[in-house]
Every structure is written in structure tokens, then in C-alpha cells.
Amino acid sequence: MSNVIALPRVLRIGAGALNDLSVLLTDLGCRRPLIVTDEFLTSTGAVARLGQSLAAAGIEFSVFDRVVPDPTTDSLRPAVDMARADGCDAVVGFGGGSSLDTAKAVALLATTDRPMRDFKAPTTTDQPLLPLVAIPTTAGSGSEATRFTVITDSETGEKMLCPGLAFLPTAAIIDYTLTMSMPPRLTADTGIDALTHAVEAYVSVKANPFSDGFALTAISTIASCLRSVYRDGSDEQAREQMMLAATQAGIAFSNSSVALVHGMSRPLGAHFHVSHGLSNAMLFPAVAEFSLPGARSRYADCARAYGVADDGVSDEVAGERFVDELRRLNHDLAVPSPRTLGVDAERWSALLPTMAEQALASGSPQNNPVVPTADEICEIYRRIY
Template sequence: MPGAVIALPRVIRIGAGALDEVAAVLSGLGLSRPFIVTDRFLASQPAAERLSASLTAAGLRAVTFAEAVPDPTEASVAAALGAMAGGNHDCVIGFGGGSPIDTAKAVAVLAARGGGRMRDLKAPHVEDRPGLPVIAIPTTAGTGSEATRFTIVTDEATDEKMLCIGQAYLPVAAIVDYELTLTKPARLTADTGIDALTHAIEGYVSRRANPFSDGVALTAMRAIAPNLRAAVREPGNRAAREAMMLGALQAGIAFSNASVALVHGMSRPIGAHFHVAHGLSNAMLLPVVTAFSATAAPGRYADCARAMGLATEATPDEEAVERLLAELRQLNADLEVPSPRAYGIDEGRWRGLIPLMAEQALASGSPANNPRIPSAAEIAALYEQAWQA
């Protein structure tokens, strides 16, 4: 087996108040003309004003694009690229959840290439040529995008969430300040938290896992599992928020250096066709997909149960896996994760799109990393199970 190639941001600043260190990080990297990508809501919040003020105070000339949209599309990326044109920017700051950061990554790559379209860069293509440096500042504890070599952009023509892979998308710096999550609402906290847990689990059970990613994935689970419910129920719980932010970062590092698997492969089409938030679509699928997959790697899933505090080393693997499956179902119940049916998705449209969603899931490549590699028919059956959950 060939050795693993591990890739991380060059700089990671972690902790309360890290937002105020952005100017110093840019200066240390020799950067001075940032293009900030965020969304309208965040642009109106005090944290965005604080970021802009700190950059201005340091003598850095920043321009802000505040039109990032959930599940960025080729059109929204093109709008950001157009806003950036002529500004002679030397880096891109992604400020927000996964969508602004993914938009920033796409813009940074296309800007360095003089334009183009993300559909030409989707997997299985791997883009390793450097783009403009990206500084990622997450405001949710979920996607881990601040430390990954992936970005996701939707092709509006086909409703396909395109996975784009390569070192070009890896931020040069990550600013991880848990205080930015203290005002996040319960639903967003729950969905992004389960997203982070999914990253950690899939990174650990992936066929591309390695000793480095294993260690980080297990550490992420130890941080997330005992703190997710508290972060949702007690939004001001600083210890829980800090643990979730660190766990999300670690989970991002884990899957970026291993891979995600079947949950993510199936989740992306749900988001593209039904505009379900990424973390929520992962949560809808996690229990049923884990039950399908665990038979192929019971020892790995048992390790997840142990890291989450659900079992001990003395617990037999089969029992540990059962406890993991029970916990994932209970977690969805406790955090009020709806099934696709309860979410309000039209049943006829859901069932009509299952063949296409299964095809798109397989085409993404993620299911091939799963411990149990599914057929299109098996993926279709899992979509049916998720509907009934």
C-alpha cells in the first residue's frame, strides 16, 4: 500500500478571539489585498464589521462580496469572480459557513486561471495547480471546509452538486474562532454538528483512511459526541461550542486526508434537487447508510462507538456497532432531524428522481470509498429507506 500524502493549511489559528488575528496572518503570509466572500446576513453582523475594521486598521485594502448563496452555483461563483475582476487581489477570504468558503475556493482557483467554469474541474479531475491563497474563517462548526482540499458547486443545468478535488482548494490559512458560533440557532447548530460527526465517521471507515486520518477522526468523535446536544440546547455553552468547533476542524482534516464515502455521495443529490441543507441531508441518511455499511467493517464502526463513549474496549464489536446505530437514530430523534417525507419533499418527485440521484451519487466517486461498495440498485433502496425513516 503506498504511503499517504497528508495536506494541511500552512497556518491554523484556533481559539476565542482568533478573528482579530487575520491581519497578522495575512501579513505573515506576505498578503495585503484580500477579497472577502461572505453572504448578506453575515455581512450585516458585528463579526463582519470587526473583520473589516481590523484589516483597515492594519492598512490592508479589502473588498467584500456579500452575495454568496447557499449551495453555491456556477452563476454565483461567476458573479463573485466578476466582482473580483480588476481589483488586483492577492488572496481570497472565505467568511461564513461552508457555502461562502466553498465559493471563495472556487473563485480563488478560477481567478488564478483567468476564468473558466467549475464543471470543467469536477471529479474525477484533480486540480493541484495553486490558485490564489485562501484564508478560511468558518462561522459554523460543521463543514470543516477551512481545512479541506474540496469544494462543492452546483451545475444549474443538471442540478448536479459537483465535487471538485485538489490541493488548489486547500486554504493556506484557517482562522477557527468558536465565539463566532455562539449566536447560531439550534437548527443550524444541529445540522452542522451532525455533518461534522459524519465527516469523522466516514473519514475513519473510508477505504482511503490512513494512520494519520484515523487518529484525527477518532479525536474529532471524542470532541463532538459528548458536546453536540449541549451546543444545540445551550447555545451559550462556551465549552460545548469550543469542543464542537475543534471537532469540526479535526473532522475536516480527517476526511480531507482520507475521503468521505456513501453518506456524502447520496447526500449531494438530495441537496441539489430538493435544496436541503448539506448537513441536514447527511443527517437524514447517516443512520440507514451506517446500518448498510457496518457489516463490511464492524471493527472500524465499533472503534467509532468506543471513541463516542458508547462502548469500551471490552465491548464486543457486534454489540458496539449496535450501540452506534442506536445512538445515531436517537441523535436524530433528539435533534428533531426530519425524514425527507417529514421535511415536506413531494413523494412522487422523490421517487421519480431516485434513479438519477443514485446515478449521480455513484458518479461522484464517494461511494467507491465506502466499506461496502453499493450498486445503483442498493443506493436506490437506501433512498427508499431514508424516505420511510
């Protein structure tokens, strides 16, 4: 059976790559982009600097800077309206995962009158859309290289996974200097997010030789850099390696799949507004322990790539060491539990059946080495609380 591999047409990688945006847009034949970003990046002057480089190249542009964390269908509408009113012929997503998710959705919705819920999984959308350039400012989501976006339905509260080639950026700019000012908490959460992507891509039932190579390389790189960059955000070499690893992990899971962690993570964001990376981190050790019996050799490979086991250790021991290391990593990076984060215990318990149902409905748990029941998902939620 063949595997369908899809990548952005162009990746520009390295310090100063942001300066290549005007050349990239010109090469794509785009002269009127909409920059989709957030108010923070506007306040820092980053958007103005980006705009100056475009203006100097004679490229007109519009700016939508009202991206919200965990974007909703309501939050998309003003951006879509701006893209249409200003005659934009491309979308540039500039920011973290929420900005890139918003940009992907806007690039599609600007070409159709259909609602976003029409594009949620299990529907796969491969139709053409406005050219999309992704510029991540965090090292985690990997969204710059994936064929997915995640948007919350404002009416139902459902956090919708929307897959398909329509959401794969046409091009991406990977400039690690944009991550140098990330605070420790964001560094930790996005870093564990990238690790989760790589591990889930590797243990997924949809894993393949192409995605495996990217996943294992990302695991090894993150293991060597994440604690360092959490302790010292000015470590430029570690920042560069983490940025590259996040993109590699994104390529891996985009061409394999994510699994149970992500299926269970999305309801946490929808109901409790826990950031995606943090909710993944909360779940990762418990889900890995649950999934280990279904993929011992694969988790052992992850342990060896990570550096907590060698070839002389049995797969069973190596896999257990990896789960133990995920717990240590959470401790060292001060990952809170839902309880310590302030999530109400009664509301948590009351929502367990709904969250389990939504996790299963996303389709991601079906890619897990051990496919859980709703009751088993509820039990994992209880354990991490």
C-alpha cells in the first residue's frame, strides 16, 4: 500500500529568512497578501517591520491582527471579510499556532461561502485555496508544514480538527530568531507539543518510513535541547535546533498522524481554555503508559532516539524508561496538573463523558497503538487531574 506524502512547495530556513518574504511572494505571483497575526506581534513592532520590507518591494498588504487563542468560527469572520474586501490574493500567517490555524482557515473561507464546520474531520478537504505562507514565531505547533487546522465551533464549543491538502501551506519561513524572546512557560509547552507530535507520528498505526525518519530525528534533537532552552532562552544554538525539530515533527505527523494525546487534548482547550501545548504535556506521560503495550518496539525506538536507552536494553525496559522520562520532563519543566492550574473538580468530573465523546469523534484515538474506549479515556482524564 502506498503512502501519500505532502510538503510545502518551499521552505526557507535559517536566521534572517523572514527577510525573504517579499521574494517568496513574488515567486508565487502574489501582490496583495493579508497578514494574519495577533495584537502582541503588532505591539512589538514585528508586524511593522514585516510590512516595511513588503512595502520596499512594492507589495501592498493588509493586516488582520485580531487572532485569538484557540480561534473560533466567529473570530474568523472579520479576517475573511477583510481578505475579500481588500482583494487579497494570498494569506501570510505570522505568529504561533493560533495565528497559523486562523490563516489556514481564512485562506479557505475567502474562496467559499460554506461554513467551517463543513470541513471538519472525517471530511478531508483538498480543494485549492488562496496561496498561504506560514511564518511561525514559536517552536512547537509545526503547523507551517501540516495539512491540518483546528478551529472551535462558536455555536457548539466543539474544537474541530479540519484535515486536507487545502490546509497545507504553500510555503513556510522558518526563522529561529523569531523565537528568541519566548518566555520559559511558552518554550516548555510548545517544546513538549513538538515532542508529542514526533512520538505520536512514530507510534501511530499510520506511521511510514518517510515520517519515521523525521520523527526520530526530531525526538533526538528535542531531547538534547529542550531543557537547555527552557533554562536559558538566550541559547541561540538551542533555539535554532528546537525550531528545526518542531518543523520536522510537523512534517512527521502531517504525513503520518497524531493519536490519543491530541484527541484528548482538544476538549481540554475547548472547555477549560488550556493552551494546546500545555494540555498535551499534561496528558503525554499517562497516555504513553496506556499505549505502551500496543507498540513496545516503537516506544523503545523513541527511548533510544531520546537517549534514555541503548541497544543493549530490552524493548520492554526501554519503553518503560521512556514513560518515566516523560514524567521527569514534566517535572523539570514545571508542567501543572489541571487541579494546580485551577480547573474546578466538579466541572471536570461532570464533563468527562462529553470530553471522551469529543476525543473519540476527532478520529485521532483510532490511530493510537491501543484504541481506547470512552471509559478508558475518562479514566486517563481522572488520573491526570
